[in-house]
Amino acid sequence: MPSTFPLRTRRHWLGAVAAAAALLSAGAAQAQAKTIYIGMNGGTMEKAYTQYVFPAFEKLYGAKVVVVPGTSSDILAKAQANKDKPQMHVMFLDDGIMVRAIGMGLCEKQRPSPALNEIYPAARFKDDMASGVSLGMTGIAYNKKMFTEKGWAAPTSWMDFADPKFKGKVVFQSVSSSSFGLHGFLMFNRIQGGNDKNVEPGFKAWPEKIGPNVLEYIPSSAKLSEMVQTGEAALFPLTPTAVAALKVKGIPVEYAQPKEGSVVLMVGQCVIANNSEPELAQKLAEFLLSPLAQANVLQYGSQIPTNPKAPAVGEGAAQVAQISQWMKNAVTLDWESINANRPAWNARWNKTIEK
Template sequence: MIPLSRSALIAAACATLATGAVQAQTKTLYIGMNGGNMEKTFTQFVFGPFEQKHNVKVVVVPGGSADILAKAQAAKDKPQMHVMFLDDGVMYRAVGMGLCEKQKPNPNLAGLLPVAHIKDDMATGVTISVTGLAYNTKVFADKGWAPPTSWLDLADPKYKGKVVFQSLPSSTFGLHAFLAFNQLKGGTDANVEPGFKAWPSTIGPNVVEYISNSAKISEMAQTGEAALFPYTPTQSTILKSKGIPVEYVQPKEGAVVLMVAQCVIANNSEPQLAQELAAYLLSPEAQAKALENGSYNPTNTKVQVTGAAAAEQKRMNEIVKNSRSVDWDEVNKNRSAWNTRWNRSVER
């Protein structure tokens, strides 16, 4: 081996030091959000421009809203995450628990839908959809059934053993569907007595399984176990893209608005970068990428896309316009008691 000259050694050492310095400057931000399609979409298509601009790596901590909230609460005094995505109802709870810090003014806030401003921007909606109904097109075709049209179809005796319902304590989908049914029975977001009273003689006998995670829908739809279930247009589109025979239906009484919201976690270790990430995720650029690559409908009204994504955006905006929002302040006052009652009287 030919020995390196003194100048070559010095140059190599300097290069090594320079590389180390660059690597040392790269910071990591941790963001809690759903795994699966959401994690894939944001990791592969959305985070990149922000990471390059700020010399930072954004790492997803995957989990459902309840899991992410529990992690944030457990580490409240020394947060391990910097930003978190939660379903809107769970986000209202997080704000009330003091887990979020107010998002700083940024140009992207002005473009948001009014409903996307949560508690004076303590949190903001990143993507908006609805919970309605989805049905297994193969099962329905085999049985000669017409597509469902109403929330009350969940109680139709012909679907006995073919309805899959998401557990109320762990699923926003399940809670939305229960509240919609409760409203049709004369209840309100503050009074769910009509829904609980009617359940054992209506929807209850039709349910083949109560599931804690909607990810199981994919498996049950493929096997034919799941014929009818509360679901979103976005998730239905994702299943269809995988060849699973599922179609979304907007109930004639209206679907229920479902937002995924973000907040900057209070007292996190990188407050400025976390604020920058939250601002970026509200931008037309970021939300267009999420729509085009993951079918996540934007909350920023300035997002402009073309082709299939534009058609999807128009369709979703019409669906959202004809849907109702939940009074989360009222619901969260009572949800713990509802969960207990559900576990004792429904899933016992």
């Protein structure tokens, strides 16, 4: 249909629209000026959050969320190094390391919210200084392709790591840098007669029992995908969530729940104390506990929700049900004792095991 506006009027109208658009654009750019930095594990977790969670928060609050990737130990070290002038606003840490961060004064109390009230009581850290964003446990993962080819039965015990048939085929994450490695060692220590305060039995028996089978001690789980595909890794500590993420990539791995129990591993979040955007950081922490956010990371990142109101369908529902079953014999560690002794354990591990 031909326009009924005179040319001059149309030009004036288009100019006004352009000016309004420019003002809106400038306003949006100003709103986008606030950037929130969040420390968390890279890989599948980072991808799930950056693609399916953070965009909704950014749209809601006119902010930008940038991930600082790293292991829990890496993120803690960054937060500690910049304690007086934090470079991050929120951080994700494995539960044991989060307890340490709180003790260092790196976290501020999370403010009350409906979402905080909805999460499982066990996911609320003492005094609400942090909150759990996903539930899981460390058990045993194995190379399904190799096990099938060799005719091996699926593992059933932490002591399978000491089976001579796995000589040169065990890959273990370093106790000094990985929760997975620490969990595996502490369960072995318990079987040897130790506890979370006394690791002497574990350190004494490791060089004779599991040590000879270890091909490599790795700082994180990043290399596992490659080591499974090349046929180097048969057995390693890992979570069902991490196993699911590898399977999505076509890596032939399976999870096995040890008869002695897996180790509860919750990923917690805290708002970093003295950060430059405390209000926005608190809003992000609250948003990440919401049913919507948790449902999306379950669906796209296999992260098990801490908010029971998060809808779970299909494979997600099956995962939640399976985790609930495995949680029945999962072991909770004494993190206060562990954190008090861990620096000495790390030094001993590096000197006597990973020498």
